[in-house]
Amino acid sequence: MKTMKMIYFGALLLAVGTVNAAPFGGEADVKYAKDLWTSMVNESLAGKGSIMSVPYTGQHPHGAILDALDGPINIDGKLHRIIIKRNYGGPGVSKSAVANDPEKYLKAVTVMLKRPGYDPDNKDWFWVKYKADGSLDTNPAGMKLAGMIAKGKPKGCISCHTAAPGGDMVYNSD
Numbered sequence: 001m002k003t004m005k006m007i008y009f010g011a012l013l014l015a016v017g018t019v020n021a022a023p024f025g026g027e028a029d030v031k032y033a034k035d036l037w038t039s040m041v042n043e044s045l046a047g048k049g050s051i052m053s054v055p056y057t058g059q060h061p062h063g064a065i066l067d068a069l070d071g072p073i074n075i076d077g078k079l080h081r082i083i084i085k086r087n088y089g090g091p092g093v094s095k096s097a098v099a100n101d102p103e104k105y106l107k108a109v110t111v112m113l114k115r116p117g118y119d120p121d122n123k124d125w126f127w128v129k130y131k132a133d134g135s136l137d138t139n140p141a142g143m144k145l146a147g148m149i150a151k152g153k154p155k156g157c158i159s160c161h162t163a164a165p166g167g168d169m170v171y172n173s174d
């Protein structure tokens with residue numbers, strides 16, 4: 001009887017834990033994303049005068065004109081792969097307009113960061129969507145877009161990127 005009760009209790013705890021732990025937008029994920037933005041700024045991957053690649057015409061849902069970077073970033077002394085996609089739009093947007101004045105047209109910065117052990121079910125990517133100023137974007141439910149975003153409806157980063165060829169959730173691989 002005693003073991004039965006313990007098993008039951010354990011299962012209950014597990015169930016409660018699963019309900020409480022949102023896959024994204026929680027305190028730890030938000031803090032990690034804020035620190036990540038600081039690291040990106042420090043390495044000239046975000047903010048004024050940041051490194052840029054050649055702008056290209058994008059596809060839904062990522063925006064009219066895009067530019068993408070794929071490389072290592074130093075976080076707490078370890079190198080992680082980061083893929084940064086900047087989304088540009090607004091009146092008059094074009095590839096050359098963006099190349100000349102990226103800050104004027106920047107709408108959002110979407111990031112995939114490889115974090116070993118973070119989400120083994122989904123290739124250990126940490127997903128973020130920042131606004132142009134580095135603050136976190138939110139979904140219609142008001143949840144901050146940082147973490148394991150998300151499976152299900154409406155389509156989150158993971159549910160859509162699962163369809164990318166090559167099995168690493170990355171669409172454009174170098």
Ligand code: HEC
Nearest residue numbers: 059062083085110111112127128129156157160170171172
């Ligand atoms: C409806 C599908 C869809 C959703 C949802 C989506 N993406 Fe993407 N994403 C794409 C496609 C398609 C590409 C490649 C084409 C391109 O460059 O636009 C891409 C490219 C990227 C890239 C460049 C690396 C790569 O895979 O080529 C990053 C980074 C990225 N997305 C981040 C995100 C983040 C973060 C979210 C969630 C906030 C997200 N994406 C949501 C479809 C999606």
